[in-house]
Amino acid sequence: MIGTGYVGLVSGTCFADIGNQVICVDKDTNKINKLNLGKSPIYEPGLNELIKKNYQAKRLIFTTDIEKAINQSDIIFICVGTPSKKGSLKVDLSYVMSCVREILRFTKKKKIIITKSTVPVGTGDIIESILKKRKKLFSVISNPEFLREGEAIRDFKFPDRIVIGSNDKKIFTIMKNLYLPLINKGAKFLVTSRRGAELIKYASNAFLATKITFINELANLCEKAGVNIEDISLGMGSDSRIGSRFLRAGPPYGGSCFPKDTKGLISAAEKYKIKLPVVKTVIKSNQNRIHLLIKRINKILGNNLKNKKISILGVTFKPNTDDMRDSSSLKIIPYLCKKGASVNYYDPSGEKKDFSKIKNCFFKKDIKENCKNSNLVILLTEWDEFKSIDFKKIIKNKRIKIFDLRNLYNTEEMKKSKIEYYSIGRPNSN
Numbered sequence: 001m002i003g004t005g006y007v008g009l010v011s012g013t014c015f016a017d018i019g020n021q022v023i024c025v026d027k028d029t030n031k032i033n034k035l036n037l038g039k040s041p042i043y044e045p046g047l048n049e050l051i052k053k054n055y056q057a058k059r060l061i062f063t064t065d066i067e068k069a070i071n072q073s074d075i076i077f078i079c080v081g082t083p084s085k086k087g088s089l090k091v092d093l094s095y096v097m098s099c100v101r102e103i104l105r106f107t108k109k110k111k112i113i114i115t116k117s118t119v120p121v122g123t124g125d126i127i128e129s130i131l132k133k134r135k136k137l138f139s140v141i142s143n144p145e146f147l148r149e150g151e152a153i154r155d156f157k158f159p160d161r162i163v164i165g166s167n168d169k170k171i172f173t174i175m176k177n178l179y180l181p182l183i184n185k186g187a188k189f190l191v192t193s194r195r196g197a198e199l200i201k202y203a204s205n206a207f208l209a210t211k212i213t214f215i216n217e218l219a220n221l222c223e224k225a226g227v228n229i230e231d232i233s234l235g236m237g238s239d240s241r242i243g244s245r246f247l248r249a250g251p252p253y254g255g256s257c258f259p260k261d262t263k264g265l266i267s268a269a270e271k272y273k274i275k276l277p278v279v280k281t282v283i284k285s286n287q288n289r290i291h292l293l294i295k296r297i298n299k300i301l302g303n304n305l306k307n308k309k310i311s312i313l314g315v316t317f318k319p320n321t322d323d324m325r326d327s328s329s330l331k332i333i334p335y336l337c338k339k340g341a342s343v344n345y346y347d348p349s350g351e352k353k354d355f356s357k358i359k360n361c362f363f364k365k366d367i368k369e370n371c372k373n374s375n376l377v378i379l380l381t382e383w384d385e386f387k388s389i390d391f392k393k394i395i396k397n398k399r400i401k402i403f404d405l406r407n408l409y410n411t412e413e414m415k416k417s418k419i420e421y422y423s424i425g426r427p428n429s430n
């Protein structure tokens with residue numbers, strides 16, 4: 001596995017756990033040192049234990065020595081990042097291409113190269129053209145990864161589908177054998193062209209981003225029309241053609257995938273002179289949503305944030321991960337501080353360096369410390385430990401205000417407790 005991040009580390013550990021010999025290689029020495037001390041560099045439930053088990057069984061090795069890793073492997077998974085290029089919709093493939101060049105440099109015998117990184121349609125062809133001088137040594141395959149942070153181990157071990165894209169039919173048998181333990185437990189094994197597999201990943205992420213954006217827009221309508229968005233989600237989601245997942249209204253989608261992959265899909269389509277207006281609108285609507293939420297925060301606090309004490313619960317883009325990439329908190333917290341508010345935040349995954357340089361922004365070690373004497377508590381991420389907070393007990397202000405961006409709490413109960421409660425897409429929610 002080249003790249004020992006959220007995807008490479010989880011996939012590598014799980015491949016080891018189903019009996020393979022795995023080498024995880026990364027250029028980040030700190031990461032590899034931590035792993036060799038038995039500590040996971042990322043927060044992912046169950047991962048530490050699984051790493052320890054397979055490391056001790058000598059099925060899992062962590063190294064920065066890419067030459068050794070390439071030489072000792074038959075199958076090489078590229079799992080490095082594919083972020084958006086700065087200020088552009090285009091995908092930055094420089095990390096992937098640098099891996100390809102290293103593979104070319106160090107390969108002595110036949111290898112299967114697999115892109116597990118999310119790469120635009122046609123990337124496999126580019127990789128093949130780089131390897132063309134020694135073409136016979138390589139098979140280039142696409143095997144996109146669909147795991148979700150926070151549930152990554154379960155997602156890897158019990159995937160809905162495994163997608164293998166190759167133009168070489170012989171490869172499908174090798175890949176089927178590799179994934180056999182998961183297929184035997186019910187995972188669908190889909191084979192397609194290499195370009196097909198590359199596009200399936202982008203299409204899936206763009207579709208899920210569209211679902212989230214759709215329900216978020218409807219939440220805006222519900223707030224004005226006096227309808228509960230949860231009724232709409234339930235009513236729509238019960239239709240098996242639609243499905244209930246990714247239909248919960250809340251903040252704009254964020255994280256390490258949807259924002260960059262929706263953009264990446266547009267830019268890949270542009271290469272073929274195809275416009276994707278639906279996806280373009282989704283990106284715009286999602287970007288606009290943060291402004292709507294900021295407007296509501298202002299309104300709740302009488303359009304005066306100066307010297308207000310605001311407490312944030314949860315800053316990661318979703319629960320059960322420490323990943324901050326494109327989290328709403330990265331926009332909301334700096335804005336509030338800039339406008340003169342004093343912001344406390346608490347997140348179960350710990351303090352974030354993203355906020356360390358912001359004046360008036362403080363990490364608190366527990367929920368109580370975070371929320372006491374607050375003018376407003378904003379719930380941004382629905383970690384389990386936020387589900388049953390007794391706000392009356394911990395906030396000493398007489399007038400407690402809560403803005404719940406995940407609809408975690410019950411409107412009636414909040415009313416009974418005399419808490420000024422705001423949520424998303426519910427009657428009287430603003």
Ligand SMILES: NC(=O)c1ccc[n+]([C@@H]2O[C@H](COP(=O)([O-])OP(=O)(O)OC[C@H]3O[C@@H](n4cnc5c(N)ncnc54)[C@H](O)[C@@H]3O)[C@@H](O)[C@H]2O)c1
Nearest residue numbers: 003004005006007026027028079080081082117118145149
């Ligand atoms: N994070 C997710 O939930 C998720 C899910 C599915 C797919 N993906 C895709 O998987 C890919 C990886 O995502 P991630 O979140 O794991 O990224 P990440 O940033 O967590 O990890 C990437 C790792 O690659 C390492 N790296 C970069 N260049 C290297 C090189 N030349 N040699 C060795 N190591 C190198 C980095 O140091 C880093 O540790 C992306 O394309 C992403 O879109 C991510």
